[in-house]
Amino acid sequence: MNKRAKQAKVIRFFRKAHRITGIYLFVLFFILSISGLLLGWKKHSKGLILxxxxxxxxxxxxxxxxxxxxxxxxxxxxxxxxxxxxxxxxxxxxxxxxxxxxxxxxxxxxxxxxxxxxxxxxxxxRHSDWLEDIHDGSILDDLFKTRVEIIKLFYTTSMGCALILFTITGFWLWMGPKRMKKLK
Structure with a gap:
């Protein structure tokens, strides 16, 4: 298998990983981004959030x-x-x-x-507090009354790893075709 074929195989793998992961995490990413956006603006919300x-x-x-x-x-x-x-x-x-x-x-x-x-x-x-609980997943620990915040730990680990995966696969989806053109 030549270099170009290997590169195409890697790109297909990353595209599939990116697509499948994105489908499953779409709602969570949406919640994370909206709550993060609101938390970023909390001190500038004229008392609405904080x-x-x-x-x-x-x-x-x-x-x-x-x-x-x-x-x-x-x-x-x-x-x-x-x-x-x-x-x-x-x-x-x-x-x-x-x-x-x-x-x-x-x-x-x-x-x-x-x-x-x-x-x-x-x-x-304090609307900022419940937004923060949604953002970090601890609202589910409160709802299910877990003692060691296991849901928050699982949620933050999953979302952090997913963002790392999306960064890597997204980079290769952008960079891979450029490298393939050079190999042409």
């Missing part, structure tokens, strides 16, 4: 109330808005703004509070 960060009274930590006081006030305040929320997932302190963001475990809620006065500055849905 709530705007408010500004507190003082940026001096010496003026702030103890975190335990802020935490209990945050839970009390969020329960008046949504009774099903019972647990804080994380607390994001923004020293340059003088606020604390309390992110809750269920339903993607956020409460922003002034660290000095404990005044609630904003209560918002």
């Amino acid at each position: 709530p705007r960060t408010e500004i507190g009274v003082s940026t001096n930590p010496n003026d702030w109330l103890p975190l335990s006081n802020l935490q209990s006030k945050a839970l009390e305040s969020i329960k008046s808005k949504n009774k099903s929320i019972t647990e804080i997932s994380r607390i994001d302190i923004r020293p340059e703004k003088g606020i604390a963001k309390f992110i809750f475990k269920n339903e993607y809620w956020e409460l922003q509070m002034d660290c000095t006065t404990a005044k609630v500055l904003a209560i918002n849905k």
Whole structure:
């Protein structure tokens, strides 16, 4: 078999791998790209995807109330808005703004509070969090209540390998005919 025939065989193999993989992963690539696009724009969405960060009274930590006081006030305040929320997932302190963001475990809620006065500055849905869960596949781990995020691990590994495969096969689908013309 000459070089040109070998090159044509390689190109046919890559074309078939590219086509078959693309057929199976089309929907997942579409979801991944849309969620990634929205996440890329989250800070520039004027509060639609990620709530705007408010500004507190003082940026001096010496003026702030103890975190335990802020935490209990945050839970009390969020329960008046949504009774099903019972647990804080994380607390994001923004020293340059003088606020604390309390992110809750269920339903993607956020409460922003002034660290000095404990005044609630904003209560918002965090659409960026559920978009991120869709983007990385962890939404399925939450749905099926897996403990070690096995679905997320499988999904991110599959999508990463698929993108690598698409890059390699796509490159050869572009480069192969150019090489064949040179062999002619």
